[in-house]
Amino acid sequence: MFGENLLPVRPACADDAGSWCAAIYRLTNNDFLSRSADTVVTATLHVALIIVLACTARFLLHRAINQVVDGATNSRITRLVGRAPRRLRTGDNGGPVSQRRAQRARTIGSVLRSLSSAVVLLIGSIMVLAEFGVALGPILASAGIVGVAVGFGAQNLVRDFLSGVFMLLEDQYGVGDIVDLGEASGVVESVGLRITTVRDVNGTVWYVRNGEILRVGNKSQGYAVAVIDLPLAHSADIAEATEVVADTARERVASTDVADAVLEAPEVLGIERVGPEGVTLRMTVKVKPGQQFAVQRALNAAIADALDDAGVPRPGLLPAPIPRPTVP
Helix, strand or coil: CECCCCCECCCHHHHCCCCHHHHHHHHHCCHHHHHHHHHHHHHHHHHHHHHHHHHHHHHHHHHHHHHHHHHHHCCCCHHHHHHCCHHHHCCCCCCCCCHHHHHHHHHHHHHHHHHHHHHHHHHHHHHHHHHCCCCHHHHHHHHHHHHHHHHHHCHHHHHHHHHHHHHHHHCCCCCCCEEECCCCEEEEEEECCCEEEEECCCCCEEEEEHHHCCCCEECCCCCEEEEEEEEECCCCCHHHHHHHHHHHHHHHHCCHHHHCCECCCCEEEEEEEECCCCEEEEEEEEECCCCHHHHHHHHHHHHHHHHHHHCCCCCCCCCCCCCCCCCC
């Protein structure tokens, strides 16, 4: 490294005018830095270029995903919407976009952004390591072994994640839907990739793992049916009761507080069952999703009053007692 005069030896690359070695040697007069200059500068430029390309790719992917999600939530993708089933084109309010569809699009967009970031980061890291001459074979083999071990240890987590993805893609339920998930029933408050949150009629919030959901009963997808069962006494005139129920229901659904929720006219189906206490007359009304309970309560109240006014006997209602004559 040093000659007989104890001066630093001039590296051979320093004689190459215009090279990084010559420039660094002129600045530092250090042969080690000069000889390493070409490698360091070239590797640094390559790494910087890889980082810039990775950030650019990530930005473009996220922007494309955001545009697709915005188009789905704002109904700008008319071609896809036109090809979708009717239950996906109409929401709870009858418009082209429902809250369920918007929430589903945002959740899927979040998953796609996370996956794209992970893929870009992985590819960029491999390219950076390759620039420094690192052997990637052992690293990839070790990563595979670790991945298998983590996969066995986190089977439930993976199952919940995959179940959540398929539930979102298949639009089985969404925020605001009234569902029956087996152990939990109620209104869906949030849908995640691992957990679905449901609030029941008592106000209890249930956190249901997506991987544990074996069946889904959605009571508010597309349309709902309000079922009104009317108990009558055995002695009731069924024809008269049917006429009273039909007329009262038609008048009630025409009122302003119920008319917006009703999709079709009420239909009296007839006697549903005959029991020891009386008979049950059933009527159904096709309504908007989630409105069946409000329509049932309104019709039950109106029909009960109408049956009383018409004198139609019902089970459990005793006739008025006959007054006894007074003894003088």
